[in-house]
Amino acid sequence: MSSVSQTVMSPDKDWWRGAVIYQIYPRSYQDSNGDGIGDLKGITARLPHIAALGADAIWISPFFKSPMKDFGYDVSDYLDVDPMFGSLSDFDGVIAEAHRLGIKVMIDLVISHTSDQHAWFVESRSSKTNPKADWYVWSDPKPDGTPPNNWLSIFGGSAWQWDPTRMQYYLHNFLTSQPDLNLHNPDVQNTLLESVRFWLRRGVDGFRLDTINFYFHDKELRDNPALAPERRNASTAPAVNPYNFQEHIYDKNRPENIAFLKRFRAVLDEFPAIAAVGEVGDSQRGLEIVGEYTSGDDKMQMCYAFEFLAPDALTPARVGEVQKAFADAAPEGWACWAFSNHDVVRHVSRWGLDVVDRDAFAKLLASILLTQRGSVCIYQGEELGLTEADIAFEDLQDPYGIQFWPEFKGRDGCRTPMVWDSRSQNAGFSTADKTWLPIPVEHVLKAVDTQEGKPETVLEHYRRFLAFRREFPAFAKGGIAFNPVEGSVLTYRRTMGNETILCMFNMSAEPAVAGMPEGEWQTLSGHGFDSKIENQKVHLPAWSAYFARHA
Known part of the structure; x- marks a missing residue:
């Protein structure tokens, strides 16, 4: 070959x-x-x-x-x-x-x-000495029986759940039915x-x-x-x-x-x-x-x-x-x-x-x-x-x-x-x-x-x-540089090698006008937006965009 x-x-x-x-x-x-x-x-x-x-x-x-x-x-x-x-x-x-x-x-x-129904956790919670006893995060309670620390669950309440079989708490950052694995093991x-x-x-x-x-x-x-x-x-x-x-x-x-x-x-x-x-x-x-x-x-x-x-x-x-x-x-x-x-x-x-x-x-x-x-x-x-x-x-x-x-x-x-x-x-x-x-x-x-x-x-x-987007590699893998914001208009350039694409967006329900950057630009089509240039100004309808390639 x-x-x-x-x-x-x-x-x-x-x-x-x-x-x-x-x-x-x-x-x-x-x-x-x-x-x-x-x-x-x-x-x-x-x-x-x-x-x-x-x-x-x-x-x-x-x-x-x-x-x-x-x-x-x-x-x-x-x-x-x-x-x-x-x-x-x-x-x-x-x-x-x-x-x-x-x-x-x-x-x-x-x-x-x-899940707490995973075979690993079923075995882990069965005793403190089984082969998977340390596969999850277990801890003894404080002397007063409360959880080992103040960690909270994303789903609300303590991140610790009491298990009566092991007489210990296990960690769950999410639901109580989602015990955390111990990746230190x-x-x-x-x-x-x-x-x-x-x-x-x-x-x-x-x-x-x-x-x-x-x-x-x-x-x-x-x-x-x-x-x-x-x-x-x-x-x-x-x-x-x-x-x-x-x-x-x-x-x-x-x-x-x-x-x-x-x-x-x-x-x-x-x-x-x-x-x-x-x-x-x-x-x-x-x-x-x-x-x-x-x-x-x-x-x-x-x-x-x-x-x-x-x-x-x-x-x-x-x-x-x-x-x-x-x-x-x-x-x-x-x-x-x-x-x-x-x-x-x-x-x-x-x-x-x-x-x-x-x-x-x-x-x-x-x-x-x-x-x-x-x-x-x-x-x-x-x-x-x-x-x-x-x-x-x-x-x-x-x-x-x-x-x-x-x-x-x-x-x-x-x-x-x-x-x-x-x-x-x-x-x-x-x-x-x-x-x-x-x-x-x-x-x-x-x-x-x-x-x-x-x-x-x-x-x-x-x-x-x-x-x-597929027509221009700069969109996928190029760099990005932002122009100063003009009112509701977001402007940036995507550049890769010798190719620079100008991107302008009117993020407003009202028409907007923004200045065209210096240089020779070729207006691009095929993206579905309607904007026009008059006297080096880009006129953008509501919720519209303009794209050009540096000539």
Whole structure:
């Protein structure tokens, strides 16, 4: 074989840099067997939609065996598929069809904790002397019987749960049914890394790592200090949650995690062209931790924090501030940006409460996201301009929402089933009499079939803009430089090699005018926005954009 053909056939180890990753929440994507819950065969059937959209990869939220107390983020077997979603052979079918369509497959790994029904925890809690006694974080109570320290759970209350069999407390950063693994134990690390190899051998192309900064705890179990009220931020937990009252320096974000991430990366490097993205959940040090976890080439390829998933309004200044903060905190790192996911209010609702033209707003936000420096995650339904669903208390499934209702309504509003066909039962998602979450009427009106082939729709804008983005490598892998903000107009340049692309966005419901930068610029088309230049000024309609290439 010639060296040329070897080069052509070699996998692109850098495929993840600037990739567009489409997140699938499997319970809500497509139901293939009529039980009202999405599954793996349903995902396989709908992969052509993702290919037509133009995404490079999919990230599938957990489908492992689980009692579903936290809808799959409480794993009871890392090496098998929950029957609700199908079988291992069904997952192999997802891989085969995705790869046939040129789509990479990333899966969600939840290794900071397991379900309390995992065989490991059942054994661990049985005694203080069994072989897995130290696989979870156990501690004696204080002399007065109270928990060993002041650590809090993200789901509310103490992070410690009393176990009458061992007469000890165990740590749970999330639900009481999600005990934390003790990654200080090398046997735990080794077993988890073997599960990583299991999925890599089945053909996955990468992983999304849930709560990556929660893997280790302080061995001395020291109390977290209080956080001053002015420093409290509701992006990691809702504002009504006392979790925000502490500075979480001992229950997560521990320095020992760096060595484990290097071990994890070494496993990825045993296989060709594998990538991982880590979720960093921390309101105070999120970007700093991202910098630590992505520096060099021996840890994570990319991470994301909560800057663009927070409630803070997205303004021209905010976009520049976040990118600058990331560049300062992680000069060697690579971000993966998202505006929505399965844990937060959909961004069209979160930022567009007072916006009249929600579709125009959605198109503009998509274009800003897809031209940021970094990789991009699109959450299912985002490409339809879906809003947050209003779920009645009696229909709630999310324990988080049930706990903090009505001040915080939980995450069900962004997890409702995908809408495919406005003329079919349950909008083409399922033939069941009842779906696991209700489908709002306003979503049915935005189903895929109502938008496909109509240039003015949000769906066709995503398809068009992703095609436009692929024409210019600077969007995927280039640098970014911001111009001063002019009123409601956000302006930045994406540069790679000799190519510079000018990006201007009117983030307002009113027309705007901004000055054209000096130099010779060639106006670009094909992105779907209408703007014009007069006397070296760019005239931008409401919620519009302008793009040009340096001539």
